[in-house]
Amino acid sequence: MNPFDGLAWTNRFAGLGPDFFTELPAQGLPDPHWVAQSPDCAQLLGLPADWTTRPEALAALSGNGAWPGMQPLASVYSGHQFGVWAGQLGDGRALWLGELDTPSGPQELQLKGGGMTPYSRRGDGRAVLRSSIREFLCSEAMAALGVPTTRALCITGSRLPVIRETVETAAVVTRVAPSFIRFGHFEHFAHHDQLDALRRLVDWFIAHHAPECADAPEPAVALLRKVSLQTADLIAHWQAVGFCHGVMNTDNMSMLGLTLDYGPFGFMDAFNPGHVCNHSDDRGRYAYARQPAVAFWNLHALAQAFVPLLEGEQEAAGERLLEAVEAYRGRFAEQMLGRLRAKLGLEGEDAGDQALADDLLKLMAASSADFTITFRRLSRALSQPEPLRDMFIDREAADAWLARWRARVTPGAEARMLAINPAVVLRNHLAEGAIRAAQQQDFTEIERLLKVLSRPFDEPAVPSDAALPPDWASTLEVSCSS
Template sequence: MTEKKETEKTGWNFDNSYARLPKSFFTDLNPTPVSLPKLITLNYPLAAAIGLNAQVLQSNNGAEVFAGNKIPVGALPIAQAYAGHQFGHFTMLGDGRALLLGEQITPIGSRVDIQLKGSGKTPYSRGGDGRAALGPMLREYIISEAMHALGIPTTRSLAVVTTGESVIRETEQPGAILTRVAASHIRVGTFQYAAKWGTVEELRTLADYTLQRHFPESDSSGNRYLFLLQEVIKRQAALISKWQLVGFIHGVMNTDNMTISGETIDYGPCAFMDAYDPATVFSSIDTRGRYAYGNQAHIAAWNLARFAETLLPLLHDNQEQALKLAQDEISNFTELYHRNWIMGMRAKLGIFNEEPQDESLIEDLLSMMQKYHADYTNTFRALTFGKLLDIDFFATTEFDQWHKVWQSRLDRQQETKDSSYKLMRNSNPSIIPRNHRVEEALEAAVEQGDYSVMERLLDVLSRPYAHSVEQEDYSTLPMPSNRPYRTFCGT
C-alpha cells in the first residue's frame, strides 16, 4: 500500500494554516525517530470525532505516526515559537519538546491541531532532551479526558506510545510521546513573543489569523482587536469558573499555558482538591502558592492584562487611548468570572433564580467546609442525595442552621424540589480524578506495565454525572497521611 493510500485509509486530512504565517513564528522540523514505538492507549471516540479510523491507527503504522517515526501525507511538522511569564518572570520559550504535526480538518469542517509531545529536541529546548516520561504523559491523558467529560473546555489526548527508550529525570524512566488534540496552540505567550520580537505587522498578522480561526464572527467594521481582547476575556472567565466549580488546580498558570481559544492546556503539576481550602497547592515548584486554588481567578486576570499589553499597538493609534481601552476590558474580567462562578454555585445548590442573599449562603457553606476540612466534591454530592450522615461536619449546629436556610431558599422557588435535585445531579460530579487513584493507575502502568487500572479509571471518569454504583469506590478519600500530596511538572 502506498503512503498516500495508507493516509487516506487512516483518515488524515491536513491543512496547515499556521505554517503559512511568517517564518518567525515557527521552525520547520521533523520529530526525532525512536527505536521501538508501541501504542499504549488510543482514544477511540476522539479518533472517530476528528475523522480518523481507529482500527487502522491500532496497527504498527499508527504507532509509527504517533511516535513521529512516520509523517502522514499532508502533515507539516513545526515547532512553534512563543514566550511567557513563568511565575511572573518573562522569558523566551517555544516548543521545547513538542511538534505540531499538522491541522486536521474534521468531518464537520472544524480545524484541530495534532501535536506530538515528547518528540525530541527543537531550537527551543533550552538544554532539555526534548523527550517525555511515560508517567506525566499518562497523567495528561487521564486528566484531560476527565476534564472533557466534566464539560470543561480542554485540549484532549488521542494516544500515548512508549518509545522503547529511557529518559533521565530524577531517575531513569520509560520514555513516551503523547498525541494532543487542540482547537489551536495559540497562547497568550504567542502574542507576547510577537509583541517583543516581531514587528507590528507580524503582530497584526497573528491577531488577524487568530480572529479568523477562533472568532470568525468578528465585525471588520468595528475595532476587531478590541473584539479579540473581549472574547478572550469572556472565554477565560468562563473557563476558570469551571475549574473552581470542580476543585481543579492547574498548578502552573504561566502565560504560555493560557490559550486564546479558552481551552485548558498543559497538564503538568495539576490535581483536584480533596478537602476544601483556597490555599491548596500541589505543585512542588509553587513554593509561595502563586497558583493556589484560591488565586486562580486573580492570576487569570493578571495573564489577561499581559495579553492586553501585547495588543496595545493594534487597539488605537493613540497610546493613551489604547491603554484606556485595554484597562476597561481587563477590569470587566472579575465581574464576568464572578457571574459565571456564582451561577455555577447556584446550580450546585439547586437554585434556579437569583436572590441577593445567595452569595452569603454559598460563602457560609464554603467557610464551614474549610473549617471542618470537608471534602469539596463529596460535600456537594452528599447534599445532592441527602446523605448527610456520611460527612462529619453535617452533624454540627452550624450546618444544621445553614441547611434550614438553604431549604427555605429552595422553597421560595417556583421550581419543585425534585427539579432542584435534578439540577444538582447534573451540576455536581460523583467522581473526579482523585489524586490517589491517578497515582495508583500511573504506578501500575509505569512500574508494572499494567494498564488495566488506568483503563478502569478512565471508564468511570467518562461519566462523572452518572452517579452509578460502580463509581462509589472511586469517590472514597485516601488514607490519612502526614505527607502532603505533591505533583511535579514532568519536564
Template sequence: MSADGTVPFTAPPLLPQTRRYAALGDTYAPQVATTPLPEPVLLHFNAALAEEIGIEAAAAQRPEFTALMAGNRAWPDYASISSVYAGHQFGSFVPQLGDGRAHLIAELQGRDGDRWELQLKGGGQTPWSRFADGRAVLRSSIREYLASEAMHALGIPTTRALSLVGSPQPVRRETIETAAVVCRTAPGFIRFGHFEYFYYQNRHAELKPLADHVINEHFPQFAGREDRYQAWLTEVTERTARLMAQWQAVGFCHGVMNTDNFSALGLTLDYGPYGFMDAFDAHHICNHTDEGGRYAYDQQPMIGHWNCSRLLQATLPLLSEQPEQAVEIANSILERYPPAYTQAMTPMWIAKLGLRDLRLDDPELVNRFLGILHKGHSDFSRSFRHLARLRTDTDAPAHGIRDEIADLEAFDAWVIDYRARLRSESSDDTERAVRMNAVNPKYVLRNHLLQAAIEQAQGGSYEEIDTLFKLINRPFDEQPEMERYAEEPPASARHIEVSCSS
C-alpha cells in the same frame, strides 16, 4: 492489504488549505522534524475522539498509526513544526520559551467540519528545547492524557488527547523513567505568550499576521471588521474569566498558570502539576514548587485576570496607533473580566446547591457552606454530591454529608437556613437531586487514582489507565461498580506532591 491481513492506515484529508498555521512561516513556527521513539507501543487510544476527527477506530490496530503517534513517521504531506513564544512564569518575564518538546504534525478537518490540530508532546528536541531532551515521561503523559479527557467530560473547554504511546527509552528526571508521547488535539495551540514574544522584542509588525490568523480561523465572526482585534480580545478575556469559574466550580487547580500556558482561544492548556482537590482548602497549592502560593486555588481567578492584562499589554499596537488610546481600549476590555467571572461563577455555585434562581442572600449561603468545608477540610466533591440527598420534607439530620463535616454545630445551623431557602421555592427533593447530580461530579481524577495507574503502568500493566478513562468520561453517573473510585484517598495518599518535573 498488508501481509498480516490488516488494511494500512490512511490519513484523513488535510484541511483545504493544508498548512493554515504553518503557512505563517518560520518566523512563528519553523519546520522541525520529530525524533523517532524506539520500540513504540500504543498504550491507549481515544476511539471516540478519533471518530470526531475523521480517523477510523480501526487505526489503533495498525503499526503505521502507532508510528505517526510516536513521531516515527511524518503525516502525509505535512512537515511538522514547533512554535516560538515567550511568557510570564510565576510573574517574571522570560523572553524566549517555545515548544521545547512539542511538534504540530497535522491540521485536519473533522467529520462535522471542525478544525483540529494534532500536536505530539514528547516528540524530541526543537530549537526551543533549551538543552533539554525534548522528551516527556510516562508519568506526566498519563496525567495529561487522562486530565484533558476528564475536563472535557466535565464540560470545561480544554485541549483533548487522541493517543498515548510508550517506549522503553530511558529518560532522566529526578530518577530514570521511561519516555512517552501524547498526541493532543485542539482547534489551535496559540498562547498568550506567542504575542508577548513579538511585543517585547519590538517586532510589532509581526503581531498582526498572528492575530489575523487567530481571528480568521477561530473567531470568523470578527474577521474583516475594523474593530476585530478589540472584539477578539474582549471575547478571549471573557472566555478566560468563564474558564476560571469552571475550574473553581469543580475544585480544579492548574498549578502553573504562566501566560505561556494560557490559550488565546480560551482553553485549558498544559496539564502539569494539576490537581482536583480532595480536602477543601481555599488556599490549596497543588504544585509543591509554588512555594509562595501564587497559583493557589483561591488565587486562580485573579491570576486569570492578571494574565489577560499581559495579553492586552502585548497587543496594544493592534488596538490603536495612538498609545494613549490603545491603553484606554485595553483597560476597557480588561474591565470586562470581573463581571464576566461573577456572571459565570455565581450561577454555578447556586446550581451546585440545587437552587433554581438567584436571590439576594444566596451568595452568603454559599460562602457559609464553603467556610464550613474549608474549616474542616471536608472532601470537596463528596460534600456537594452528598448534599443532593438532603430532604426538605423532614427536619432530621442530613445523612451522608454529615460524615464529611467537622464542625457539625455550624453545619446543622446552616442546614436549617438551607432547608428554609429550598422550601421557599417549593423545591422538589427528587427533581433537585437530579439537577444537583448533573453539576456535582461523583468522580474526579484524584491524584491517588492517577498515581495507582502510573505505578501499574510503570510495572507494565495498562488496564488501570483504561479503567480511569472510562470512569472519567461519565463523571456525573453513579456507576455502582466503581464506587471505590469516589472514596476519599487513604491517609497514606493524602499528601501526594506533584511538581513541574515531567
C-alpha cells in the same frame, strides 16, 4: 493503510511563515508500543474504529514517520512565568503535526514528547510515562466534566530512558485542539518589536478563530474582550470542580479559553482555598483561590502585547484595551455564582444565594471537608442529610446552613445536582495507581480509569473510585516536572 485517509490536512497555521515556527521532524521513540487510546477523542476526529490496529498509526504518533499532509513544526512564543518575564520559550517538547478538517471542525494534532526542538533550551524534549498518563487522563476527564480543554487521542511508550528526579521511561501524548495558540505567542512578537508579525498573527487568529471580531472598529480590542470572556468562563469551570492548574504562566494560557498544558495540576481533596497543588510553587502564586486573579493578571499581559496594534497615543490605546479586559471580572462573577447555584440545586435568582454558597465553602474550609464528596452528598441531602453532616466538625453550624438551604431549594433539586456534581474526578491517588501499574507494563488500569472518568456523574462500579482518598495520598507531590 493511513487511518486518516479521507480526512484533509488544511494546516492553516503553517501558512503564517517561518517567523512563527521551525519546521523539523520528530525524534521518534525506539520500539514504540501503545499505552492508551481515547475512543471519544478518536470519534471527535472521525477516525475509523480499527485505527489503532494499523502500524502506520503507531509509527506516526510515536514520531517515527509522517503521513502525507502532515507538516511537523515547533512554534515560537514567549511569556511570563510565575509573574516574571521569561523571554523566548516555544514548543520545547511539543511538535505540531498539522491540522485536520474533521467532522468536529478543524483540529490541530500535536505530539508532546517528540524530542528536542530549537526551543527546548536545556531540556531533552521528552515526556515521561508518568506525566503523559496524567495529561491523557485529565484531558479526557475534563472534557467529560464539560470543562473546556485540549483533548488527548493516545499515549505511545518506549523503554527509552529519560532522566528526571529519577530514571524514567519515555512516552508521547497526541494532543488535539482547534488551536494551541497561547497568550505567549502574541507577547513574543510584541516584546521583540516584530509588529508586522504581530499584526499578521492577530489577523490570522481573528480570521480563523474569531471572525465576528473582524468588522469591529478595533478588531484587536474585540478579540481581547472575547478572550477575556472565554477565560472567565474557563476559570469559573475550574473553581466549580475544585481544579488547580498549578502553573498558570501566560505561555500556558489558551487564546480559545481551553485548559492547556497539564503539568502539576490537581483536583482538591480537602477543601482549602489556599491549596497549592504545585510543589515547585513555594510562594503559592497559583493557589486555588488565586486562580481567578492570576487569569486577570495574565489578560493584562496580553493587553500590553496588543497596545502597538492600536492607533493613537499609547495611553489612550491602553485604556481601550483595559476596558476590554475589565469584561473578565463581571463575567467571572456571573459565571461563578451561576455554577455555585447549579451545584446547590437552586433555580432562579435570590439576593441571598451568594452568601449561601460562600457560607457553605467557609464550613467546608473549617472542617477540611472533601470538595467533591461534600457537593455529591449535598445532592442527596434532602432525603439523606446524615452523610453530609458527617463532613463537618461543627454540626450545629451545618444544621443551621442546611435549614437555610432547604428553605431556598426547589423540587427536583436532587436530579439536577447529581447531574452537575461529579461522583468521580481524577484525584492524584487514582492517577498514581494507573501510573504504578503502567510502569510494570500493565496498562489495564489506565483503560479502566478512563472509562470511569468518561462518566463522572455516574456512581462507579468500584466504590473506592469515589471514596475519600487513602492516607498515603497526602504524601503525593506534583511539581513542574510532573
